[in-house]
Amino acid sequence: MHVVxxxxxxxxxxxxxxxxKRGEAVRVVLRRKEQGEKWIALGAEISVANIEDADAMADALKGASGAFLLNPPPVSGDPYARTEELGAALADAARRARLPKAVVQSSIGAQHASGTGVIATLNRFEALLDGVAPATAFLRSGYFVETWSEVAETVMSESVLxxxxxxxxxxxxxxxxxVGRAAAAVLxxxxxxKRVVELGGPKDWSADDVAAAFAEVLGRPVKSMLVPPEQRATLLAEEGVPAEVADALLGMYVGIANGLFMRQNDREYRRGTISLTAAIERVIATVKPAGRSSSAE
Structure with missing residues (x-):
């Protein structure tokens, strides 16, 4: 039984x-029971627990042969303090449940303790969960292509990325x-x-490449547009992103610009098979162009 x-x-x-899809037994951990209908239909077990609740998480992890663990993206408060609390609670729960195997979601660039904004929280998350199970793997993924869905409406309405x-x-x-396939494979x-597994797509891509993929799927030109650094905090504030979270996110882009979002040559490295065009096609299929979005990636 794998817990996710x-x-x-x-x-x-x-x-x-x-x-x-691999035919494995799966238990998904959700905050609310009503979120589990689709998973029950797929044959998964449901466990209701708050990730910050060590007691509830220990119960959710009991009897598991392995688990996929993660630090959810910050939505409010201090992302660094939250990582400390959540990581400590999750590590306690895993040890109490005697979890034999863990795959922990992380990010390329997590080898750096600072200078990478929100990615630095994963450096600390890795430290808190190091040795949490006799077999522990940190899956350091590249920048999620699906994150570009946050500006897909702008692309579709204005042909600008x-x-x-x-x-x-x-x-x-x-x-x-x-990412999901790699996590399942490692589990x-x-x-x-301890293992550190770094993961990228079939090749490295740029924002220009993403714009070209949107253009291919939409059948019309799309141009990338760099948002100046001095405008970014205002844009995030307009989108309702709290200041502490915005600071962490903006720090990530500074780290990327400074070349810190890079693989480590001595780490295990894998590449996925989903092309940029295929991923963007899926992004577009899930977006309804209901107006302009001003957020940026």
């Missing part, structure tokens, strides 16, 4: 789907489909000790 956290999110959902990334800078990006492998 964050099943209603991007990475967790794809990990659960991939495990089910707003970006906080320097348009020509290629970085590791990956579809969350590949089903046998090993002991």
């Amino acid at each position: 956290l964050g099943a209603n999110g991007r990475a967790g959902g794809e990990a659960a789907y991939a495990l089910i 707003p970006t906080f990334l320097e348009p020509s800078q290629k970085i590791p990006m990956v579809s969350t489909i590949d 089903c492998e046998d090993w002991t000790g």
Whole structure:
């Protein structure tokens, strides 16, 4: 039985789907029982628990052969303080449940303790969960292609791709489909000790490449547009992003621009199979162009 956290999110959902497709027994951990209908229909078990509740999480992890663990994206408060609290609670729960195997979602660039904004929270998350199970793997993924869905409405209505990334800078990006498949694959492998598995797409991509993929799918030109650094905090504030979260997110883009979002040459590295065009096609299929969005990636 594999336990999956964050099943209603991007990475967790794809990990659960991939495990089910492999014929594995899956238990998804959700905040509310009513969120579980689709998973029950797919044959998964449901456990209701708050990830910050060590007692409830220990119960959810009991009897598992392995688990996919993650630090959910911050939505409010201090992301760094929240990581400390959540990581400590989750580590306590895993040890109390005697979890034998863990795959922990992380990010490329998490080797850096500072200078990477919100990614630095995953450096700390890795430290808190290091050794949480006899077999522990940290899955450091590239920039999620599906994150571009946050500006897809703007692309579709204006043929412009707003970006906080320097348009020509290629970085590791990956579809969350590949993230889920990689997580499932590692969970089903046998090993002991600590592993760091870095994951990217078939090749590294830039914002210009993303714009070209949108253009291919939409059948018309799309141009990337760099949002100046001095305008970014205002844009995030207009989108309702709290100041502490915005600071962490903006710090990530500074780290990327400074070349810190890079693989480590001595780490295990895998590439997924989902093309950029296929991932963007899926993004467009899930977006209804109901007006302009001003957020940027």
